[in-house]
Amino acid sequence: MSFKDGSASSLPQMEQMLNARPELLQKYKDFYTTLCRDPSVPDRLRELCRLRVAAVHGCDAEWRLRDARVPISEDELRHLRSGNAGAFTDSEQAALSIAETLPFGQHQLEDDQLSEVRRHIGERGTVALLTECAFFDVVCRWKISFEIEARDRLVAEMPLDDGALA
Amino acid sequence: MSTSARVPSAVPGEPADFRTVMAHTPEILGAFFDLYAAFWQSEVLPAQLKELTRIRNARVTDCGY
Numbered sequence: 001m002s003f004k005d006g007s008a009s010s011l012p013q014m015e016q017m018l019n020a021r022p023e024l025l026q027k028y029k030d031f032y033t034t035l036c037r038d039p040s041v042p043d044r045l046r047e048l049c050r051l052r053v054a055a056v057h058g059c060d061a062e063w064r065l066r067d068a069r070v071p072i073s074e075d076e077l078r079h080l081r082s083g084n085a086g087a088f089t090d091s092e093q094a095a096l097s098i099a100e101t102l103p104f105g106q107h108q109l110e111d112d113q114l115s116e117v118r119r120h121i122g123e124r125g126t127v128a129l130l131t132e133c134a135f136f137d138v139v140c141r142w143k144i145s146f147e148i149e150a151r152d153r154l155v156a157e158m159p160l161d162d163g164a165l166a
Numbered sequence: 167m168s169t170s171a172r173v174p175s176a177v178p179g180e181p182a183d184f185r186t187v188m189a190h191t192p193e194i195l196g197a198f199f200d201l202y203a204a205f206w207q208s209e210v211l212p213a214q215l216k217e218l219t220r221i222r223n224a225r226v227t228d229c230g231y
Contacts, residue, residue, distance in 0.1 A: 023208055027201040034197035107228060114172040123173050127190040131198075 013148050015165040032159045035132050040125035044070050047158070048092055049099035049129065050136045051080045056103045059140040060150035065166050067158040091120035095129055102130075103137045184231065 011019070018025045036046065047070040054062035063081075066072070072080075079087040085096045094116040101109050118126045142148075155166045171182035176189035188195040206216065224230075 021208070021210065024201070024204050027197075027204040031194075031197040031201040034193050038191060038194060040191065111172060118173070123176075124190040126173055127187060128194060131188070131191070131194055 011164050012153075012161075012166055014143070017146060017148075018165065029160065029165060032135070032165075035128070035135060036158045038128045038132075040121060041128045041132065042121075043067065044072075045092060045095045045121070045129070046132055047072065048076075048080065048088070049095050049133050050158070051077070052083075052096050052099040053103055053133060053136040054140055055081050055083070056100060057137075057140040057144060059144050061143040061148040062136070062140050064150050064152045065158070066152075066154050068154050068156055069158075094120055098130060099133050099136075102133045103140070 015025070018028060047067045050067075051063060051072070054060075076087065079085075080096075083100065085093045085100070088096060094113070097113050098109070098117060101113065114126060114130075117129060121129065153161070153166060155161045159166050171187060173182070173187050173190065175182040175186035177186040180186045185195070188198070206213070
């Protein structure tokens with residue numbers, strides 16, 4: 001039985017698979033939820049970065065999730081997909097430059113990129129945002145590696161929908 | 167690549183490192199350590215195998231820290 005198709009559970013595939021390690025699942029949820037609720041990074045900034053990391057990876061399973069609390073227009077989605085950061089505000093561009101670089105260019109991050117993020121959201125926000133982008137990077141790698149199915153999903157509150165992982 | 171920490175330590179008197187920089191966000195730091203501890207305390211994989219993969223991952227990503 002594979003991880004992917006062995007259950008008729010109504011739980012999302014991500015949660016079904018992580019539930020193979022129940023001792024980790026709750027800690028994983030707790031960590032991810034803590035990241036998504038950190039007040040130092042605006043929800044919209046976090047969601048833009050999550051989607052840009054997904055686009056950089058070409059991870060449809062992550063890209064097709066949407067945080068219901070953060071409406072993003074079709075135009076903005078198109079710009080996120082193509083990497084046209086110029087369509088966004090200064091603070092969003094600063095954050096997106098981190099999301100753009102981190103997945104495959106962590107050694108190319110420049111002092112100026114971090115300084116610009118600090119100017120907008122402070123030291124605490126910068127630490128939180130960098131951690132979030134790094135985690136989104138991990139989630140995309142995980143979903144791609146396990147070939148998690150991609151489907152459109154509006155999540156009540158990232159990363160959880162009615163308590164289940166998206 | 168920067169030669170000094172881009173965000174200072176949040177712990178007075180202590181140098182900037184993973185823990186002290188992450189301490190700017192204590193809730194995230196706490197949740198991370200809980201998850202990381204669960205990884206290492208789990209007995210599904212041998213500790214030696216986890217350590218080998220951790221070191222190999224650090225090498226592949228060129229992370230000298």
